Amino acid sequence: MLKVASDFALALTVTLGVLLIWRLNDQITYILWLFALPPAAFFTFGTRRASVALGLLLIALLLSPFVSPAAMSPETFSLSYFVRVIAAFFTLSLFSALGEYSRAHTQRTLVALTREMEQCACTDPLTGLLNRRGIYDRLNEERARATRSGSTFSVILCDVDHFKNVNDCFGHQCGDHVLHQLAEHFRRSVRGQDVVCRWGGEEFLFILPETDEQGALNLAEKLRSTVEQTPVNYHGMPIDITLSLGVQECTLTESPEFHIRVADQKLYIAKEHGRNKVVSGNIEELMPQELIA
Template sequence: MLTFMNNETENNADQQQTRVISLFSLVGMSMTFMMGFISLFNSNHELTITLFFASMIYCFAYISLKKYHTLKLSSYITIYSLYLLMFYLVFTGGVEQTGPLWIFIVAPVSVYILGLTSGLINLAFFLTVIAIIIFLPTDSIPHVTYSMEFKLRLILSFLTTTFLSALYEYLRMISFKSALELSKKYQQLALSDPLTKLANRRNALTILQQEKSRTSRNDDPLSILLCDLDHFKMVNDKYGHNCGDMVLTELAQVFTKSVRQQDCVARWGGEEFLFILPQTSAEQAFVIAEKIRINVQRHSVYCHEQDISLTMSIGISQLTDNQTIDEMINNADRYLYQAKKNGRNQVYPQ
């Protein structure tokens, strides 16, 4: 259950990134399309074709993400098409040599889409290409020229933007990890018993409902054990509640070691415990119950220089057709009462 909820948290992060990439692709498509029309009216045909082509690429990334959910592919298309567009604007100067002003959007987009480390590596590559373009001699390849002061300030400004974007992304990552850890902590508190660290009653009912649904689909047996520590009140009265808590904590570990990996152990309330045994018939559950009962009987808890030993009574119930969870638990409770009535330290029905 915890793994499922943790995956849900991570999936929410992917959904958030999907929304951001989708929004950026949509904005990029709209902006380049609008600027392409402006260039068309200004008779700048080369820039018009470039901007319309960029708009088509962003449109493809948007449709691919929305229809086929290709997050990684759409991310790469978005970021690297942006790089190519920036290279072109810096090389040609854009409209009245304002093209280089657009490169400042690259830094925050890169570190967010590609992550901090990969984003910085790609930004280093991006800045290297930009520097080559602006310092490239015009006699080798004709391109727009910029003053030396503009070139240096452009690079320094971009480095400053990159540093601030990286710092923001780093702080965002720390904040996200802290929120994720806090979410996991609260999820664990909501689903587990604070003393024994076993599943709590609410979690056990959720798991039972899931197992019941799976049983209905696969036609597998499902059994539960409802257990109660015999004369546990005497432990609290004689040795104190601290010793009682120690007994519950140690026996919880005994329970966990006595069952299979697919089984679930929950603290049902007080000194009562519920064992959920998927793919287990009543006959198989009896074998497991006997193993648990014997392990509890053999285990002693050392507290206040005293060895405390307890026994356990167990009721078994197997899910039958058209039976509800409540009816199944009530049957186990009735059998538990019968086990106690028969003298305790036993499993019923035998």
């Protein structure tokens, strides 16, 4: 409907311009209204559509001496006046086009910068993964998608064991290198639709669409085993790393925040029982009732 209204307004603009050109030498005040059309057309219809409309008007202006009744009489037609009108109309149209192009370019740049800033605000600068701020939007999107499709999804909360020892023994640059390498490994290990997030510090969160707890458990065990068997290389020095992971299948009756909290409790159990473990299953059977949030 808006497109139809815009086309109708553009057609009226061209029609009005043709009528003004038709009365070119009848009264000078008629042609003055013609100069209001270029800036209004570019502002209203954009560069491409306004250029077409004003191009048609320029052609009509060039043809006006041959078809306009006011130009048929030598007494009313002035060639110098006609040339000045064409030059003024073309110049005004050109500057209006440049102004509209500049405005549109600035707007596109601002939109791109806004998107870039939003992405930076939701991205962890060290690993390039989503940060905690960005993950909640993805969790809510996944919950809405699962509600529509009637499917399920799972989350895995992962923590690097004894990460403080890495920083203390080898320095924070080594710790950053370990986190970056783990993030790359996690990205390569998951499916395209899965989401990996740096949850905070040395913790990572996985969102696994269309995955039940058993599928999430299989992935968690694969990650744990692979990391354990593959030391991180830091300037030729192997750094042994292990992971503790908590797995939780998300139901639609509870919020994503609740399921992350449960996954965190399972992660706590894994650490309490020696680390380098994956914990899943019913939290009520794994923890004392008073510790369950």
